[in-house]
Amino acid sequence: MQDLIDKIKASKDLAQLEALRVSVLGKKGYLTTQFAKLKELNERKKKELAKSLNEEKEAFNKAYEQRHQELSKLALNEDMKKDALNFSYFDEGCVSGALHPINSTMDRIIDYFVSLNFSVEKGPLIEDDFHNFEALNLPKTHPARDMQDTFYFDDGSLLRTQTSPVQIRTMLAQKPPVRMIAPGAVFRRDFDLTHTPMFHQIEGLVVEEGAKVSFANLKSILVEFLHYFFGDVKIRFRPSFFPFTEPSAEVDISCVFCKGGGCRVCKQTGWLEVLGSGVVDPNVYKFVNYQNVSGYAFGLGIERFAMLYHQIPDLRSLFEGDLRLLEQFR
Numbered sequence: 163m164q165d166l167i168d169k170i171k172a173s174k175d176l177a178q179l180e181a182l183r184v185s186v187l188g189k190k191g192y193l194t195t196q197f198a199k200l201k202e203l204n205e206r207k208k209k210e211l212a213k214s215l216n217e218e219k220e221a222f223n224k225a226y227e228q229r230h231q232e233l234s235k236l237a238l239n240e241d242m243k244k245d246a247l248n249f250s251y252f253d254e255g256c257v258s259g260a261l262h263p264i265n266s267t268m269d270r271i272i273d274y275f276v277s278l279n280f281s282v283e284k285g286p287l288i289e290d291d292f293h294n295f296e297a298l299n300l301p302k303t304h305p306a307r308d309m310q311d312t313f314y315f316d317d318g319s320l321l322r323t324q325t326s327p328v329q330i331r332t333m334l335a336q337k338p339p340v341r342m343i344a345p346g347a348v349f350r351r352d353f354d355l356t357h358t359p360m361f362h363q364i365e366g367l368v369v370e371e372g373a374k375v376s377f378a379n380l381k382s383i384l385v386e387f388l389h390y391f392f393g394d395v396k397i398r399f400r401p402s403f404f405p406f407t408e409p410s411a412e413v414d415i416s417c418v419f420c421k422g423g424g425c426r427v428c429k430q431t432g433w434l435e436v437l438g439s440g441v442v443d444p445n446v447y448k449f450v451n452y453q454n455v456s457g458y459a460f461g462l463g464i465e466r467f468a469m470l471y472h473q474i475p476d477l478r479s480l481f482e483g484d485l486r487l488l489e490q491f492r
């Protein structure tokens with residue numbers, strides 16, 4: 163038996179120990195066989211042998227348990243070494259990240275308007291009908307509401323479809339002059355090649371007391387801004403309609419892909435629409451109790467600016483989180 167116990171103490175791993183256990187206590191093991199022999203003996207001899215066998219078994223079990231504990235601990239340590247995070251890995255060749263093109267585009271635009279003394283205003287993503295529609299000159303019966311497919315909650319609140327409600331909230335909270343931009347996420351029930359249910363806008367609003375602000379101010383600031391953002395492009399203003407402004411204009415730049423020659427992206431027109439703008443409709447001021455003021459507003463889609471600036475063909479790739487795309491913006 164001492165021989166077996168020495169073997170147990172010398173066992174190198176759990177598998178070796180288990181093999182030893184089977185050779186002693188398994189079906190055909192040494193002690194099992196010895197115990198089986200007991201029934202062939204007379205009562206006296208049986209008692210004697212049983213006593214010594216039980217002592218051997220106890221000694222064996224004790225040695226086995228002790229070694230089992232030691233080897234389990236060793237095995238656990240080995241496993242932990244294997245699974246441990248190798249922090250030195252992050253030291254070597256650690257790659258620094260970069261801003262997502264949506265964020266960097268947003269930052270570039272914000273920087274421009276902040277340098278012109280615009281404040282940056284934020285508002286809630288969950289809005290009510292008044293701020294998102296009604297105060298923006300979109301009464302319930304207004305056909306322009308069909309232009310926007312809205313996510314509604316059961317209680318009638320909604321995910322804002324535009325950043326314009328921030329303009330209403332800002333005007334309700336402060337007296338003119340107002341000189342603000344409102345960047346942020348907006349939501350519409352749209353999903354295809356050029357639409358995603360969540361996207362980003364920046365809107366700007368300038369309101370001054372009296373008749374200080376005109377369409378000419380709006381035009382000059384937008385021309386300067388588009389040259390800042392896109393460089394040397396041609397710019398044109400087209401008459402348009404928005405409920406919030408009157409008169410209204412959409413702003414086009416010459417196509418950044420074909421330089422105005424005509425391509426698939428600009429549908430062979432040579433122009434790309436990039437902004438909506440206009441003089442604030444006097445109706446809007448009634449909702450915020452402004453009197454004797456003048457102002458202009460404009461709005462743009464961040465995704466569109468990012469795609470045109472970086473020449474990204476598919477809008478959806480901006481939201482897939484694919485590192486192969488993102489690594490290009492380091």
Ligand SMILES: [Zn+2]
Pocket residue numbers: 417418419420421422423424425426427428429430432433
């Ligand atoms: Zn083009």
